[in-house]
Amino acid sequence: MGAIRRLGSEITAWRRSTTITVAVAGLSRSGKTAFITSVVANLQAAARNSRAAEWLKGLDAVATGRLRSADRPQNYRPRHGRMLPYGDMLSALTADAPSWPSRTADVYETALDIHFWPGAAPVAGSSADKAAARLRLVIVDYPGEWLVDVPMMGQPYADWSAAALNRLRSAPWSEVSDGFRTLLAETDWTGPDSNDAAERAAREWQRVLVAARERGLKWLQPGHFVRARGQDEEGAVPRLDEERLWFCPLPDAAISAAKGGSLARAMSDRYARYQKETGKFFGDTLKDATHHVLLVDVLEALAEGERAFNESAEVLAEVYRVFAAETSTFKRLLGLAGLKRVMLVATKADTVPPNQRAAMQSLLTDMCGGRFAGAAGAARPEADYLAAVRATQDVDAVVDGAEPVRVVEGLCSETGKRRRVTMIDVPDRMPSADYFRRRQGIRPPRFVPPAVDGRGDYGVPNVRLGHVLHKLLGEVLR
Ligand SMILES: Nc1nc2c(ncn2[C@@H]2O[C@H](COP(=O)(O)OP(=O)(O)OP(=O)(O)O)[C@@H](O)[C@H]2O)c(=O)[nH]1
Numbered sequence: 466m467g468a469i470r471r472l473g474s475e476i477t478a479w480r481r482s483t484t485i486t487v488a489v490a491g492l493s494r495s496g497k498t499a500f501i502t503s504v505v506a507n508l509q510a511a512a513r514n515s516r517a518a519e520w521l522k523g524l525d526a527v528a529t530g531r532l533r534s535a536d537r538p539q540n541y542r543p544r545h546g547r548m549l550p551y552g553d554m555l556s557a558l559t560a561d562a563p564s565w566p567s568r569t570a571d572v573y574e575t576a577l578d579i580h581f582w583p584g585a586a587p588v589a590g591s592s593a594d595k596a597a598a599r600l601r602l603v604i605v606d607y608p609g610e611w612l613v614d615v616p617m618m619g620q621p622y623a624d625w626s627a628a629a630l631n632r633l634r635s636a637p638w639s640e641v642s643d644g645f646r647t648l649l650a651e652t653d654w655t656g657p658d659s660n661d662a663a664e665r666a667a668r669e670w671q672r673v674l675v676a677a678r679e680r681g682l683k684w685l686q687p688g689h690f691v692r693a694r695g696q697d698e699e700g701a702v703p704r705l706d707e708e709r710l711w712f713c714p715l716p717d718a719a720i721s722a723a724k725g726g727s728l729a730r731a732m733s734d735r736y737a738r739y740q741k742e743t744g745k746f747f748g749d750t751l752k753d754a755t756h757h758v759l760l761v762d763v764l765e766a767l768a769e770g771e772r773a774f775n776e777s778a779e780v781l782a783e784v785y786r787v788f789a790a791e792t793s794t795f796k797r798l799l800g801l802a803g804l805k806r807v808m809l810v811a812t813k814a815d816t817v818p819p820n821q822r823a824a825m826q827s828l829l830t831d832m833c834g835g836r837f838a839g840a841a842g843a844a845r846p847e848a849d850y851l852a853a854v855r856a857t858q859d860v861d862a863v864v865d866g867a868e869p870v871r872v873v874e875g876l877c878s879e880t881g882k883r884r885r886v887t888m889i890d891v892p893d894r895m896p897s898a899d900y901f902r903r904r905q906g907i908r909p910p911r912f913v914p915p916a917v918d919g920r921g922d923y924g925v926p927n928v929r930l931g932h933v934l935h936k937l938l939g940e941v942l943r
């Protein structure tokens with residue numbers, strides 16, 4: 466009887482052996498690498514140690530004791546890009562003086578084999594009778610700067626140019642684009658193609674983008690003008706040596722009047738090539754993605770001021786639309802048909818007191834969903850919030866002699882001193898201009914990561930990671 470039961474459960478488990486690929490995306494510094502490191506570390510630890518399972522509350526497979534093991538497969542060969550240096554990241558976090566993972570300069574991949582018992586955990590002592598199902602979880606991480614290229618993929622050169630030039634009309638874009646606008650006006654774009662002129666224009670456009678980046682602006686297209694493959698130092702500027710990158714947005718009149726052999730036509734061809742190559746990159750990287758997590762640092766976005774915040778919302782809404790809409794050309798072109806779920810997650814929630822965290826989630830839904838509600842085939846975004854690596858503790862503090870309130874406290878990386886955050890006014894929907902005027906100059910503090918046990922058995926402190934993982938993976942871990 467035992468043998469039959471075991472065979473039956475083995476068949477069920479075998480049929481339940483699946484691979485899912487989660488692409489983790491988000492604007493740069495949104496917390497992607499910290500998230501991935503924490504997911505891997507916490508799942509591994511939860512399978513080994515019930516105390517660590519505390520860090521994944523909300524993930525049903527863990528709460529019901531159905532997680533048997535979670536291990537990084539030996540000799541795993543990444544299909545996309547390079548192997549994520551997970552060991553280095555965890556060592557950075559678990560060092561005596563813990564530090565955050567370094568910037569992502571390429572496409573990285575990591576995998577975790579999760580064995581779990583489907584349905585119900587085996588009764589004590591009978592686990593040998595019950596075969597476990599396997600979920601291979603593949604996670605892909607890529608630099609945030611490239612995400613902003615996604616909306617360009619289906620956009621004709623003239624439309625992209627018009628949108629980019631339109632932005633230059635008002636501050637802060639107008640303040641960083643004098644040189645470029647002069648060059649636009651002085652060059653004969655319909656005249657004969659010239660590599661010198663094209664290179665100069667591309668470099669001038671790059672200067673605009675780099676200056677815009679310093680002001681927190683987000684429409685930094687093409688992404689490869691601000692982040693080259695393999696470039697990992699903060700603020701570095703790609704060299705633009707290659708002729709294929711010598712293009713920039715041009716006025717509509719120049720594009721429509723351009724004949725073969727003209728400067729404008731050459732730029733238009735390079736734009737098309739960029740679209741094709743970038744499309745191929747996304748296709749190769751994301752074609753297996755069944756799940757997409759879009760991470761957003763809403764607190765930093767709010768601190769960057771009204772215009773930059775609105776740009777963050779626009780870029781996110783566009784990217785989300787492309788990923789989520791059934792009818793999106795991008796999705797059809799790249800065969801993202803297997804994409805089952807797109808989830809938005811507000812990160813670094815440990816930076817604000819607990820009672821302000823839920824607002825991060827509704828703000829994010831509004832940033833992303835508000836402007837295209839009802840767009841063809843796109844469901845309302847599913848959003849949540851978390852802190853992948855919790856760098857603060859909740860403490861009760863008396864503020865202004867009133868009743869104690871729950872605030873957060875951590876070691877501030879800028880000052881090296883402990884710092885309390887009693888209030889960061891997080892709006893629960895797109896805020897007004899007045900909100901930004903009131904908060905000018907207020908930035909969320911950066912905290913030093915917490916001390917994490919180096920043996921990897923205790924998991925990584927976090928906020929709500931288990932809940933987010935349950936929303937993302939709950940169905941496949943049933
Ligand atoms: N307090 C807190 N800070 C975090 C958390 N996650 C990330 N950070 C901070 O955000 C920074 C960026 O995090 P990363 O995980 O490197 O972000 P990323 O999205 O991978 O960045 P790029 O690779 O540069 O695109 C870190 O260096 C930390 O300062 C978190 O859960 N809590």
Ligand SMILES: [Mg+2]
Binds near residue numbers: 497
């Ligand atoms: Mg990263």
